[in-house]
Amino acid sequence: MKKLQIFVKFCLMLLVCVMVAIGGLALADESNQKPRASEYQQTPTAEVTNYCGDIGYLPPNPQINEAENRGRCTWYLWTGGNEKFYHTLAVKTKGAADLLKLIDSRQHDNRFALLGAINDPGCKAATGPDKYGLWLDECSDPHSTGIIGMRKFDNPNFDPVKWDPKKYSQNPSIEPPYRIGLSCAVCHVALNPLNPPADVEKPTWDNLVSALGNQYLQEGKLFGVGLKPNDFIWQVLNTQEPGTSDTSRIATDHINNPNVINSIVNLADRPTHEEVMNDGTTKAVNHILKDGADSIGIKYASLRVYVNIGMCSDYWLTLHDSLLGRTSQKPFDMEKAKKECEYWPKTEARMADAEAFLKTLKPMHLKDAPGGEAFLTKDESVLERGKVAFATNCAQCHSSKQPPADIAADPQKAQQWYLEAVSKSDFLDRNFLSDDKRYPITEVGTNAARALATNATQGHVWEQFSSKTYKELPSPGTLMLENPFDKNKPIEFKVPGGGRGYYRTPTLANVWATAPFLHNNDLGKYTKDPSVAGRVDAYMDAMEKLLWPQKRDHIIKKTDRDSFLSLPLGLKLAIPKGMPINLLANIDIKDAISHLDLRQGLHNLDLLGSPQAEIASILINGNLSPDFVEDRGHTYGSELSDEDKRALIEYVKTF
Numbered sequence: 001m002k003k004l005q006i007f008v009k010f011c012l013m014l015l016v017c018v019m020v021a022i023g024g025l026a027l028a029d030e031s032n033q034k035p036r037a038s039e040y041q042q043t044p045t046a047e048v049t050n051y052c053g054d055i056g057y058l059p060p061n062p063q064i065n066e067a068e069n070r071g072r073c074t075w076y077l078w079t080g081g082n083e084k085f086y087h088t089l090a091v092k093t094k095g096a097a098d099l100l101k102l103i104d105s106r107q108h109d110n111r112f113a114l115l116g117a118i119n120d121p122g123c124k125a126a127t128g129p130d131k132y133g134l135w136l137d138e139c140s141d142p143h144s145t146g147i148i149g150m151r152k153f154d155n156p157n158f159d160p161v162k163w164d165p166k167k168y169s170q171n172p173s174i175e176p177p178y179r180i181g182l183s184c185a186v187c188h189v190a191l192n193p194l195n196p197p198a199d200v201e202k203p204t205w206d207n208l209v210s211a212l213g214n215q216y217l218q219e220g221k222l223f224g225v226g227l228k229p230n231d232f233i234w235q236v237l238n239t240q241e242p243g244t245s246d247t248s249r250i251a252t253d254h255i256n257n258p259n260v261i262n263s264i265v266n267l268a269d270r271p272t273h274e275e276v277m278n279d280g281t282t283k284a285v286n287h288i289l290k291d292g293a294d295s296i297g298i299k300y301a302s303l304r305v306y307v308n309i310g311m312c313s314d315y316w317l318t319l320h321d322s323l324l325g326r327t328s329q330k331p332f333d334m335e336k337a338k339k340e341c342e343y344w345p346k347t348e349a350r351m352a353d354a355e356a357f358l359k360t361l362k363p364m365h366l367k368d369a370p371g372g373e374a375f376l377t378k379d380e381s382v383l384e385r386g387k388v389a390f391a392t393n394c395a396q397c398h399s400s401k402q403p404p405a406d407i408a409a410d411p412q413k414a415q416q417w418y419l420e421a422v423s424k425s426d427f428l429d430r431n432f433l434s435d436d437k438r439y440p441i442t443e444v445g446t447n448a449a450r451a452l453a454t455n456a457t458q459g460h461v462w463e464q465f466s467s468k469t470y471k472e473l474p475s476p477g478t479l480m481l482e483n484p485f486d487k488n489k490p491i492e493f494k495v496p497g498g499g500r501g502y503y504r505t506p507t508l509a510n511v512w513a514t515a516p517f518l519h520n521n522d523l524g525k526y527t528k529d530p531s532v533a534g535r536v537d538a539y540m541d542a543m544e545k546l547l548w549p550q551k552r553d554h555i556i557k558k559t560d561r562d563s564f565l566s567l568p569l570g571l572k573l574a575i576p577k578g579m580p581i582n583l584l585a586n587i588d589i590k591d592a593i594s595h596l597d598l599r600q601g602l603h604n605l606d607l608l609g610s611p612q613a614e615i616a617s618i619l620i621n622g623n624l625s626p627d628f629v630e631d632r633g634h635t636y637g638s639e640l641s642d643e644d645k646r647a648l649i650e651y652v653k654t655f
Contacts, residue, residue, distance in 0.1 A: 056151070057141040071356050081342065096224075108124075116217040122141055158178075160177075191216075195370070209364070213260070251308070259450045293499065387423055397439070403418070442478075448481075515538035523631045543652070559579045586624045
């Protein structure tokens with residue numbers, strides 16, 4: 001048994017090393033805007049101001065002012081110098097996470113089908129390779145790669161004498177002619193629900209919205225090029241839901257927790273909550289990220305995102321082992337970054353305009369979509385019944401319009417207040433449709449993985465970006481979790497404190513257009529259809545499963561065949577079909593290392609022939625999130641009558 005434990009933990013260390021090495025994106029936790037048919041100037045002219053300056057070109061939006069247009073340029077085009085980091089990542093992963101490979105123009109007409117990526121309307125497919133032998137889109141913006149949010153820059157270390165595109169495909173340590181960086185737009189810009197494209201591979205600017213969140217982006221596939229289904233890494237990436245991003249792969253928190261790219265909408269009306277800052281002062285702040293961890297203000301939450309997608313990488317990478325997680329993290333020091341990182345002050349200077357732009361983003365309503373009225377009930381009695389159901393079951397959390405404290409303290413008075421508020425014709429006007437409060441996972445009941453993230457806790461990399469209040473949150477208690485190996489022996493998991501164990505309430509704005517649901521996009525079917533009908537179809541399925549929990553799929557992500565992982569030191573890990581992915585993926589490798597004796601003779605470990613219960617016991621005991629059911633929890637409203645549920649679905653569809 002002891003030898004088996006050593007072998008398992010050693011292999012887990014190497015397994016997670018490789019898994020983390022394939023990389024991932026860490027992007028902001030928001031999104032959305034309602035463009036009009038005349039929003040964009042299609043091409044730059046002498047008469048049209050290019051608000052973006054030397055960072056590229058974006059057709060201006062005449063509906064917003066100059067500062068807001070500058071902020072919009074930052075959102076779409078600014079990388080904060082992270083192109084250097086992504087080249088480093090390509091080298092460290094031996095090409096497994098190489099953005100340069102993803103922009104091959106020969107895939108121009110299949111990018112949405114293959115990856116859910118959105119083509120830049122200002123680009124067209126190349127007719128041949130460029131002077132360096134690379135197939136790159138032909139774009140009016142010299143920094144565009146052809147994919148929205150992926151930006152191209154000359155590599156200052158490029159040596160044309162040493163360049164060979166064929167050798168580079170096998171050895172990314174050869175300096176390429178270009179470095180590829182990422183802006184916020186790569187995940188947040190989406191196809192327009194109010195003006196969907198006739199061809200998803202050929203959108204116009206009017207077919208795009210700034211921050212709805214790309215529900216179709218398959219981030220896992222971005223980093224699995226060349227892998228085969230019998231490779232366990234492929235199995236991990238293939239179970240990542242479209243429209244999600246694992247924001248804590250780099251810097252790793254050792255938890256596999258891809259989470260949905262949310263809508264940014266009605267930001268000016270987002271509630272704030274007073275929290276104690278790290279210097280002891282009190283400040284009214286929003287709760288950003290799924291767990292409300294970014295809690296010292298929008299500007300610094302945005303700056304943290306830029307760091308987490310590669311800005312200031314020369315300093316940032318000294319604070320954690322980004323690919324392996326073998327060493328303890330050190331907190332990122334903002335004052336040090338201001339002095340030493342070229343792009344920190346440059347990005348900080350852009351944040352006021354970026355925030356101004358994000359505050360212009362308003363909800364998009366189904367009634368305004370082409371043919372949208374056909375999906376809405378005309379029966380006012382159904383809508384009134386839906387309003388009552390919402391007021392009594394949802395508004396306490398999903399509304400920024402809240403009763404005064406003295407009324408809220410009395411349940412009967414509070415319920416009457418909600419009934420009256422929801423019945424008013426202006427209830428949805430300037431309503432963030434969330435109280436932005438944190439709630440314990442022991443109450444919400446959804447999969448715990450994202451709430452257990454550690455990067456913003458005391459002593460970890462994002463310590464300075466979370467409030468003192470967040471870092472002092474107590475443990476919400478103990479979870480009784482399903483054991484996938486023996487349902488009669490549930491897993492008892494004590495939730496750590498210090499910030500972990502909470503989810504903030506997400507907004508319901510644009511909910512008709514953004515299904516599936518929950519923080520992991522695992523509730524409801526995935527249609528991969530951005531048409532109005534396709535979005536409503538996904539919404540209806542997700543709402544039914546939300547309100548009728550018995551209709552849920554009980555998703556536990558597992559390997560779909562026997563797979564293997566080739567490891568260093570001659571080890572090869574064989575993994576059986578049906579192994580829960582997160583049984584292996586949620587292990588802190590520092591703990592595994594502490595149990596290793598590398599002087600012992602090491603041989604291949606074949607999990608296919610090992611006692612399943614024995615392996616499960618070892619892995620569950622060391623698991624940072626032994627919560628394997630993805631679509632559980634949030635059963636609010638499930639006790640309503642069927643008629644009330646149907647009415648609630650119709651009312652929420654109008655959001």
